Amino acid sequence: MKKKTTKGRKKIEIKKIEETNSRQVTFSKRRTGLFKKASELCVLTGAQVAVLVNSPGGRVFAFGHPNVDNLVDRYLKSNSGQNSGAGVTSAVTHYCPLSVPTKEFNQHYAEVSRELEAEKRRREMMIPAGNGGVPWFDEAVDGLPVEELEQYLWSLVELKKKVMTRADELMMINKSPVVLGGFNGVEMGFSGGQTVVNGGGFVFQYGGGEFGRF
Amino acid sequence: MKKKTTKGRKKIEIKKIEETNSRQVTFSKRRTGLFKKASELCVLTGAQVAVLVNSPGGRVFAFGHPNVDNLVDRYLKSNSGQNSGAGVTSAVTHYCPLSVPTKEFNQHYAEVSRELEAEKRRREMMIPAGNGGVPWFDEAVDGLPVEELEQYLWSLVELKKKVMTRADELMMINKSPVVLGGFNGVEMGFSGGQTVVNGGGFVFQYGGGEFGRF
């Protein structure tokens, strides 16, 4: 008989995988799984779903049902135009035309998707634009490109801004303290905590502990 | 002893669920699962992911990392100026500037949505995507050199991590997914380290209660 060569799956912590290679493998496998899940959600419930994934390296993968463009388009229209609240679609933000590369990809995706669906309607998966297995992931991850740093920065800046504003509102409107949670090993709860705002800083606290500062 | 009350999970065919109620339940469960998967993919591999879900009922759910809202700003800035090399790599990041009509629409939509959905995450949102709020931080960061940006980045990333980690803990420990709900008619999913947004703001929820809106 065959020798047991594997110890089987092991539990992992959900945090960035530092090891480049396994990170890439995981990305690939999970991306596939994500698309599959999205696909099943569509088929089972009739919902429309669009998933856009892009690796730090910049490659874009997408899944869409009926297809990405339509979905995005729909969001676009429901925004700029006005639609009753009835059958609503969305009210997300206004999207710009997709960049050429992305556009092409989505286009391609749409085709592939359509074909597969027509064929068996099991799942319309995606496939990166053209190149098969290409080194895309490693490049920018370690040196974390400026653009990514900036994205994070802005993301955080926005978060902070909103947190601040919200904190103010919450404290003004009702006197309920804003609490995000407790500490490790500390009982969880949303009462008894308080939000402290000081010129520029925002601290989430619970009991005597602090777990977040902005 | 306890009677076996369930036959356990059964294999199902991936085809539309006709029974309305179970379809609804499945939608809810799987949507949560999908967001969680997306979240994990982001955390584990550092990829950027956006998920848009349109339920048959018309509700819109979205998940995105990094924060879409901020990417809008980011885009706006790089767009008006020069499409900087920092250019956007993801389709998700290509958003058009929010137009006034859009904002108004979103506002209106939010109201309608509120009426239709008497559940809980209804109320008011604030901070129309973009600016309009506490600019101090914004401006402070605006003309900062890259080196500085990186410093800010690190400090903020650390803070963000704490919050995200905490959210994760809350979710894992209490099994209640920490939800970053959206308004503007868009339900935002949030779990495991992702900040979900969309033209407006988001809501931190815990179990059935809301504990923070930004």
Place this chain on the structure above:
DNA sequence: TTCTATACATAACC
């Protein structure tokens, strides 16, 4: 929602 019993996804290895 919550609870099982299972189906399915996937971490390690090849």
Place this chain on the structure above:
DNA sequence: GGTTATGTATAGAA
């Protein structure tokens, strides 16, 4: 890409 042993997501029922 495939295999195997497990960790997880969930269908069905309450």
